Amino acid sequence: MQNTQPDTQPAVVVAGAGMAGVQTAVALREQGFTGPVTLLGAEPHQPYDRPPLSKAVLLGKAEDSAFDVDFEGLRIELRLGVEVTGLRAADHEVDTEAGPVPYDVLVLATGAEPLTLPGTEGVPGVHLLRTLDDAERLRPVLAATPAIVVVGAGWIGAEFATAAREAGCEVTVVEAADRVLAGALPAEVAAPMAGWYAEAGARLETGARVAAIEPGRVLLADGRALPAGAVVVGIGARPATGWLAGSGVELGPDGSVTADARLRTSLPDVHAVGDCASFPSARYGARLLVHHWDNALQGPRTVAANILAGLTGGPEQTYDPVPYFWSEQFGRFVQYAGHHAGADTLLWRGDPAEAAWSVCWLRDGTLVAVLAVGRPRDLAQGRKLIESGAALDPARAADPTVALKSAVL
Numbered sequence: 001m002q003n004t005q006p007d008t009q010p011a012v013v014v015a016g017a018g019m020a021g022v023q024t025a026v027a028l029r030e031q032g033f034t035g036p037v038t039l040l041g042a043e044p045h046q047p048y049d050r051p052p053l054s055k056a057v058l059l060g061k062a063e064d065s066a067f068d069v070d071f072e073g074l075r076i077e078l079r080l081g082v083e084v085t086g087l088r089a090a091d092h093e094v095d096t097e098a099g100p101v102p103y104d105v106l107v108l109a110t111g112a113e114p115l116t117l118p119g120t121e122g123v124p125g126v127h128l129l130r131t132l133d134d135a136e137r138l139r140p141v142l143a144a145t146p147a148i149v150v151v152g153a154g155w156i157g158a159e160f161a162t163a164a165r166e167a168g169c170e171v172t173v174v175e176a177a178d179r180v181l182a183g184a185l186p187a188e189v190a191a192p193m194a195g196w197y198a199e200a201g202a203r204l205e206t207g208a209r210v211a212a213i214e215p216g217r218v219l220l221a222d223g224r225a226l227p228a229g230a231v232v233v234g235i236g237a238r239p240a241t242g243w244l245a246g247s248g249v250e251l252g253p254d255g256s257v258t259a260d261a262r263l264r265t266s267l268p269d270v271h272a273v274g275d276c277a278s279f280p281s282a283r284y285g286a287r288l289l290v291h292h293w294d295n296a297l298q299g300p301r302t303v304a305a306n307i308l309a310g311l312t313g314g315p316e317q318t319y320d321p322v323p324y325f326w327s328e329q330f331g332r333f334v335q336y337a338g339h340h341a342g343a344d345t346l347l348w349r350g351d352p353a354e355a356a357w358s359v360c361w362l363r364d365g366t367l368v369a370v371l372a373v374g375r376p377r378d379l380a381q382g383r384k385l386i387e388s389g390a391a392l393d394p395a396r397a398a399d400p401t402v403a404l405k406s407a408v409l
């Protein structure tokens with residue numbers, strides 16, 4: 001039986017015009033949706049890609065990173081500079097400063113916003129790095145090569161420190177935890193990465209808490225004062241869902257929209273995707289909140305398919321990806337696929353003192369995650385093996401001269 005769309009098409013409104021919002025609108029068209037699609041974005045800029053903001057755009061190697069999407073040709077109504085301030089589900093409307101916008105189907109794609117250090121908002125010389133405006137403000141700062149203090153040795157902090165060193169700035173990275181990437185990787189995997197800072201000429205201070213930031217200097221809790229012509233705070237991000245308070249959309253303790261396995265929310269006709277939404281993963285037996293680019297590419301395809309399924313009565317899709325991300329730091333290309341837990345068994349492929357190595361996480365002999373530094377083949381093969389639930393021969397998998405796919409039992 002062929003599924004056909006009804007004559008009258010519902011109006012789809014997407015709140016948030018970042019990667020997930022844009023990809024949702026594009027996926028709807030790619031999958032044959034012919035009804036009206038409106039994309040509401042708070043920022044004034046043509047929608048753009050965020051990863052280059054801490055890389056080429058920051059260093060002025062690329063002017064911007066606008067998506068190459070023909071919105072007009074795809075009949076996607078793009079409304080920029082329009083912040084969505086509320087959702088009234090009973091009326092099927094969202095509120096904006098420009099007035100209410102009715103929807104038949106709503107997609108929440110408002111992404112994430114960076115965490116700030118309390119008391120440092122508005123202090124001159126303190127920056128965040130999330131938006132094109134942030135990157136444009138930071139570009140001339142880097143060009144003036146001041147001493148820079150980066151707060152946070154996570155992915156963004158490491159990438160910013162890399163760019164600042166490349167620009168010729170003196171860089172100190174201050175991290176409250178006792179190691180880099182404390183929230184993402186086990187200590188033994190993060191340990192070799194800490195060495196990359198010194199190698200690039202950046203000073204790394206772990207176990208160092210910021211007490212205050214004053215113009216020109218950062219005061220640490222242990223009494224030290226670090227000179228700082230500029231400070232960049234990279235201490236994480238939280239879902240941008242404050243505007244949903246009181247709307248009836250269920251939010252988790254981390255502030256994420258708690259979508260179901262089909263990326264639908266607790267309200268009818270409302271879907272959620274990208275950095276703002278968590279979803280239950282049967283693959284990993286956990287609810288995942290993924291703040292990475294690939295999730296903002298893949299999730300929208302499921303959302304679009306399920307919006308269409310709702311129209312045609314076709315089967316709905318579940319979303320249970322093997323999460324993937326990359327980071328470019330200190331001349332290295334770092335990639336990660338999967339999702340590991342503390343109890344998983346670590347297996348090294350290669351010497352972390354060398355330029356290229358990788359790490360596998362095994363659970364009951366099955367590959368659940370892989371991190372590759374300069375070994376993209378390990379990543380590509382590992383990702384497929386994770387997807388297929390392959391069990392590995394640990395001895396062969398630990399031999400970096402053996403292709404990972406050849407270590408399958």
Ligand SMILES: Cc1cc2nc3c(=O)[nH]c(=O)nc-3n(C[C@H](O)[C@H](O)[C@H](O)COP(=O)(O)OP(=O)(O)OC[C@H]3O[C@@H](n4cnc5c(N)ncnc54)[C@H](O)[C@@H]3O)c2cc1C
Binds near residue numbers: 042043085110112293
């Ligand atoms: C500097 C930087 C570098 C990164 N590098 C990498 C990388 O190397 N690899 C990787 O895998 N991932 C990287 N990421 C993460 C990746 O960019 C994000 O996961 C991705 O952008 C998420 O897309 P999104 O559309 O869900 O959210 P966002 O990109 O945050 O987009 C959400 C959009 O919604 C808008 N919005 C928010 N609230 C409202 C509202 N109320 N009304 C209307 N609009 C609203 C925002 O202005 C924003 O434009 C990086 C992120 C940053 C910030």
